[in-house]
Amino acid sequence: MLNPKIVLLDEPLSKIDYNTKLNIENDIVNELKKNKKSGIIVTHDIEEAVSMSHKIYLLRNGKFIKSYTINRDWDTPSNARLKENFRIYVNKILRNMKYED
Numbered sequence: 001m002l003n004p005k006i007v008l009l010d011e012p013l014s015k016i017d018y019n020t021k022l023n024i025e026n027d028i029v030n031e032l033k034k035n036k037k038s039g040i041i042v043t044h045d046i047e048e049a050v051s052m053s054h055k056i057y058l059l060r061n062g063k064f065i066k067s068y069t070i071n072r073d074w075d076t077p078s079n080a081r082l083k084e085n086f087r088i089y090v091n092k093i094l095r096n097m098k099y100e101d
Contacts, residue, residue, distance in 0.1 A: 007032065010042045025052055025077035046097075050089045051080035058096055066096050 012028065013021045029052055032039045043049050049056050056068040070089055074080040 005038065007037050007039045008042070009039055011044070012041065013043070013045070013048055021048075022078040028052065029077055046090050046093050047081065047086075048077075050086060050093070051077035056093065058093060060097075068093060 013024055041052060050070055053070050058065040073085060074083050080086045
């Protein structure tokens with residue numbers, strides 16, 4: 001059986017209802033921790049990225065725009081949305097996502 005050091009998750013939670021999504025976010029983070037693995041999560045959902053990540057890389061048209069270090073003060077992704085700094089991170093990233101004309 002394969003035992004990769006890094007797990008790539010490409011849009012793992014798209015098209016899933018919100019409550020199930022929160023549970024699966026917790027499951028993914030717990031499994032990565034338990035198995036001492038790093039994960040790369042590709043997503044268009046900023047809240048998902050912030051709740052599950054320590055580092056976020058913002059890309060636009062395949063080009064690197066900016067990186068963010070997330071100082072997580074929450075124990076699980078589902079609890080992230082209750083924290084004040086969660087919304088600060090989300091808003092900061094959303095501001096940088098705006099396209100320049």
